Amino acid sequence: MSNQARSIIVTGGAGFIGSHLVRRLLADGHRVLNIDKLTYAGNLRSLADVSGHPSYSFLRADIADAPAIHGAFSSFRPDLIFHLAAESHVDRSITGPMAFIGTNVTGTAVLLQAALETWQRHPRPEGFRFIHVSTDEVFGALGDEGVFTENSPYQPRSPYSASKAASDHLVRAWGETYGLPFIVTNSSNNYGPCQHPEKLIPLAVTRALGGEPIPIYGNGTQVRDWLHVLDHCDALVRVAAHGRNHDTYLIGGGNERRNLDLVRELCGILDRLAPKPAGGSYADQITFVADRPGHDFRYALDAAKVSAHTGWEPEITRSEGFFSTVEWYLANLK
Ligand SMILES: NC(=O)c1ccc[n+]([C@@H]2O[C@H](COP(=O)([O-])OP(=O)(O)OC[C@H]3O[C@@H](n4cnc5c(N)ncnc54)[C@H](O)[C@@H]3O)[C@@H](O)[C@H]2O)c1
Numbered sequence: 001m002s003n004q005a006r007s008i009i010v011t012g013g014a015g016f017i018g019s020h021l022v023r024r025l026l027a028d029g030h031r032v033l034n035i036d037k038l039t040y041a042g043n044l045r046s047l048a049d050v051s052g053h054p055s056y057s058f059l060r061a062d063i064a065d066a067p068a069i070h071g072a073f074s075s076f077r078p079d080l081i082f083h084l085a086a087e088s089h090v091d092r093s094i095t096g097p098m099a100f101i102g103t104n105v106t107g108t109a110v111l112l113q114a115a116l117e118t119w120q121r122h123p124r125p126e127g128f129r130f131i132h133v134s135t136d137e138v139f140g141a142l143g144d145e146g147v148f149t150e151n152s153p154y155q156p157r158s159p160y161s162a163s164k165a166a167s168d169h170l171v172r173a174w175g176e177t178y179g180l181p182f183i184v185t186n187s188s189n190n191y192g193p194c195q196h197p198e199k200l201i202p203l204a205v206t207r208a209l210g211g212e213p214i215p216i217y218g219n220g221t222q223v224r225d226w227l228h229v230l231d232h233c234d235a236l237v238r239v240a241a242h243g244r245n246h247d248t249y250l251i252g253g254g255n256e257r258r259n260l261d262l263v264r265e266l267c268g269i270l271d272r273l274a275p276k277p278a279g280g281s282y283a284d285q286i287t288f289v290a291d292r293p294g295h296d297f298r299y300a301l302d303a304a305k306v307s308a309h310t311g312w313e314p315e316i317t318r319s320e321g322f323f324s325t326v327e328w329y330l331a332n333l334k
Contacts, residue, residue, distance in 0.1 A: 005055075006030045006127070009078040011063055011111065012085030014042035016195045017133070021082060021233045023050055028237065031055045033076045035069070036085060037062045037103075046194040063107035066114075073114040077122055080240060081115055083108065084133045086167075089198055090160045094293060097159035104163035105170070108132070112174040119180060130182040131240055132171040136225075136250065137161035138186060141296035148186075148301040150248045157294050175246050183243045185236065188252040188301055191321065192229035193328040204263045205329040208270055208282040218291030220260025223298040227253035228316040228325075238310035249309070252301040255318050260286070269326040 008025055012018040013034030025032050036042045038060055050056055057076075061068040063085050085107060087093065087100045115130045139148045140155030154169075156162040168184050175182040191201050207214045235251045243249055257265070267282035276282065306312050 006080050007033075007076060007078050008080045008082065009033045009035060009073070009076060010082045010084065011035045012042075012083075013058075014038055014044050014046065015084060015088070016041075016046075016192075016199075017190055017229055017232060018082075018084040019043075019046035019194055020192070020229050021084070021236060022047060022056070024230075024233045024237060026050050026053050026056055029055075032057070033072065033078070034058045035061050035063065035072060039087075041088065041196050043194070043196075062103075064102055064110055066110045069110050069114045070117065073118045077118060078115075079128050080131070081111070081129070082131045082133060082236060082240070083111055086164070087160070089196075090137075090158050091198075091292065093158055093160035093163070097163075100159050100163040104160075105166045108167040108170050112170060112180065116174060116178050116180050127240075128181050129240055129245070130171065130174075130180055131236060132168065132182060132184045133236065134164050134168050134184055134186045135161065136186045136188050136252070136299050136301050137296065138165040138168060139299075142298040142300060144298070146300070148250060148299070150250055150305055157296060181245045183239055183245070184248045185239055186248070186250050186301070187232055187235075188225035188227050188299060190227050190229045190232050192325055193332070195229075197333070200259065200262070201266065201325060202329055202333070204266050205270065205326060206333055208267060208285055209274065209330070209333065212285065213287035214263060214267075214282070214285045215287055215289045216260055216263060217289060217295060219288065220258060220263070221297075222259050222295060223256050223300065224259065224262075225252045225300045226255045226257060226262070226318065226321075227251065227314065228321040231314040231316055234315070235306055235310070235312045238312045239306065242310040243306075244309060249306040250301045250303055251306055251312075252303045253314050253318075254303065255314075256298075256300055257318075265322060266326055269323055270330075273326065273330055
């Protein structure tokens, strides 16, 4: 982003990706208002090191609460918004889809209205943007071959991905209808410190260390493209600075792994860092469980456009990223 300090609203800043993004934006010298409802997935301890930063403020609010959101926008007057707040767990969307509609769809619409009002009311610099952080899951599932691109058709298959797809469409509609400056980003699976323990990597590490079964859906052949959360945040910052208004960018790590291979790799790292007192490998705890309904087989994406437009490349290699992530959970999951 430019060296000029910006006034930035981050929604979902107490979540996994949002907490890393807030820290990065403060380090870059910006003023940040974090708006988060603090659901089960939000954790302000992830931001304990910056909570007293003079340029940081926090508002506990539901993004679907229009009066609270309009009030926050009119007093803070952001010139940049990173929208990350969401219900984000596919399994929960299967058992309780309505919360996903309330936050991901209605909440996004409320934010768009508040952003539009701010943008229309106060003359804003060129760089005003609503950056919408979305997922590659909106494109559905791939077979063994091929990759998603920015031109892939939307084919969401879970209540989570359908609600994120709806939110992407709303953002583009506010851009086309009202001229709101926006960028949509769709990223692959993130990993790194501070992820909620329901997600695959922290779940596997927690279960391994607890001596419990490590569940793998189906036969574990599903493929995901793993992106380190710090690389994702770097891409978001670059997209805000250099991305084209009213455009879309796919962000991926170029790091495809079958779920089973990923968990075996994590177990191998744990075997080295925290050998089981009784011997044997943590991989012995891997247990296959009934597959998730409608489980997407493979996601992979072509991140050439974001690289070409912003100069971004993922910097954290798979071995370095997985190793440091396991180390972090070992130190922090107790
Ligand atoms: N984690 C991934 O692998 C991944 C990949 C692609 C895209 N995304 C997207 O990135 C964004 C962030 O993902 P994450 O993994 O950090 O999610 P997360 O579940 O860790 O965090 C979500 C945050 O949003 C907050 N929140 C939820 N509902 C809210 C509401 N109604 N009002 C205000 N705050 C609310 C939660 O309290 C939490 O702090 C999401 O939009 C997600 O769809 C995530």
